Amino acid sequence: MLIHFQEEGLRGKSATTVKTYMYCLEQFDKWLDGSGTNLEEFSRSDVQQYMDYLVAKKKSASTINKIWNAIKKYCKFAGKEECIEDISVVKAPDYKKEAPQALSRNERNRLIREIDRTGNRRDFAILMMLLNTGVRVSELVSVDRTDLEISERKGSLKVVGKGNKERVILLNAEARRAVLKHLEERTDQHTALFLSNRGKRISVRTVQNLLHKYGYHAHQLRHTFITDLQRSGVDLTLIQSLSGHSSLDILSRYSMPTQEDKQNAVEMLYKQ
Template structure:
């Protein structure tokens, strides 16, 4: 997607140090806002506070966007306005409050669902897809982090391995250990590669794989990438892993995000009440 020069300037100057994923998200949000402004005889340099308020209402009532999605777009507009030195145009904007992260447990796979997914992908026979699933489950990466991996970001030996995540959220780097089954899956995939492409995972066109391709592949098995990351974090929480260790492994910067995984799922609550008459 071709972005206006003004947006490109903001991404390079105002978001210096931010991850590529953050820049893409902000760029897309600002491009959508700029397109909408054209219909009201305004642009990114002349919009006023009422434009922002009406745009938020447009996203809510016409586009039927979720509260979290609207807030993400608004944060992009807010950052852009502050970069312009015009914080007044985004002051006190009314918008629907997103649900608290602690009110509902994230979606993770049960142990049996996790095993079934591994079996299904393994039986399909695609070594790349199997390596991707095992990396997401075994290392808890965000899909944007996974597709950005290069071969030299993975260091493995017979007894241990590590992945260097260079494109973490907020531009932060971290090192994640790789369990043995994930190491084996990656090694088997790389054994069939004959190219010299630096990317760890390639598309069928022999180019770096995209987020959308990974999402579409997982959709065939009835899951999405974030479910696999949630499953990884849930496993760490259930194993009693110290909070500092979980935050270091996952790249979470807020303790309440990790606490979120202690929220019981609907299935877990149902199982508890069913046992009331069995014990």
């Protein structure tokens, strides 16, 4: 049933979403097995007890809601809608009312400086692409050399994002320079734009680990790109096109003040 759900029920979803949903359901299936049932025969009480179990295990609200969404999707696909009626689920934070965590100017400049000083042109190109395009890590690692077009004064990158939607990302001078420097030292014929140290297409985990070494999460670079555009006065519809976001409501989060903004405001009180 799970394989059928993956192939049919999650058709059109991104690889990351499919992986997340399948992992959540596999964990639910293990819990059901311990309770004497399975994914074909569970009842509504099993779902409620599993939600309560997750709370007792002190899982975060966002994690519980991610699992809940996977179970809801599965139940609707399997014709078990009665199993998700009136389920009590811990309320997740309303992220639309919170500003995403972006890097400050000092943090951004320090990260650029530190990776540049390593002399690793691949890592530096990855950083500059993430910071200057807002591309998702899952999109970047899937890029081939043929998806890249660079001339003296402009450049673009073709990516396939969520829902298998293709979009073209424009590259500024810093991103173009970093990628070209990276390609100059490539002597292989591999189609992938970025390779691992083993000569294979780089993985999402490798990029995540690269940034973790410096204390940052990969998605923070995407947040930084969008936040900087928003604070520069770029129109939301243009930011939506550049970032590949499907919802303007989500983008409105980037205009929300951060804790740092609030702290700076009170520190400057009566000092002007």
